[in-house]
């Protein structure tokens with residue numbers, strides 16, 4: 001009889017423990033889901049539901065390689081945009097519960113809607129799958145992608161015919177490019193190489209390994225001090241111009257209500273970084289000090305006109321001609337000159 005009572009009690013405690021565990025995790029999941037769209041700002045406290053706090057001895061947030069028991073959106077641990085974390089809860093009855101969550105951290109100030117006027121357009125070779133695009137004076141430097149079709153070209157704005165071309169071997173997929181003095185740097189998509197050319201002759205001068213921290217090579221620009229690269233995430237990677245296999249720092253990007261996870265072609269201009277987002281019809285103006293999106297230019301109309309034939313023919317080219325922006329895309333037949341208001 002005594003044995004049965006023990007088993008009965010054991011089962012009872014097991015049941016209580018199970019339902020307690022479910023109660024804690026359900027409450028945490030509901031809480032995290034409800035906060036995902038709303039997001040947080042740096043300095044905010046995480047006010048976890050009482051089902052968690054009343055039953056927890058300790059709550060920690062794991063970021064994979066590090067952990068924090070402070071339930072604050074501290075920039076020491078969190079980055080702007082989405083943060084994939086795991087809540088680790090030590091319950092009062094000695095259990096450890098894990099729950100994954102996405103915590104979004106947004107910019108404090110809403111991004112400005114930047115107005116513009118298209119004042120002119122120029123021809124662009126619709127064969128070119130643009131991955132890198134910039135202009136110096138009247139000379140356009142363009143890096144075009146796809147395996148078997150990758151090349152670096154230069155041409156005079158207005159004439160789509162290149163004056164200089166260097167093609168890549170078929171297995172190389174070229175991505176963003178940036179001019180630094182007399183050199184031009186060219187990223188590759190998954191070849192994990194960064195090529196350096198003489199910009200006047202396109203003679204290849206050297207190559208570097210892409211930094212391990214970057215998943216892939218996407219966009220590239222130069223701010224006068226560092227190269228800045230994207231890898232298809234929310235991050236801007238600052239690379240040492242003397243050794244671009246070294247990451248100097250990483251800046252994560254987010255808007256006031258939006259996570260931007262696929263930053264692509266870039267252009268540094270007048271203290272800001274301009275980036276387009278893969279498969280989105282707009283260009284972001286990013287404050288490089290914080291990663292906050294300060295403004296946004298909406299190019300829905302020209303994107304719709306150019307994307308009709310193929311959904312991959314997305315906006316992907318930003319350059320500055322003086323203070324006017326030049327915008328183009330993958331296989332677009334035009335380059336648009338935009339006067340930014």
Ligand SMILES: [Ca+2]
Nearest residue numbers: 133266267318
């Ligand atoms: Ca560019």
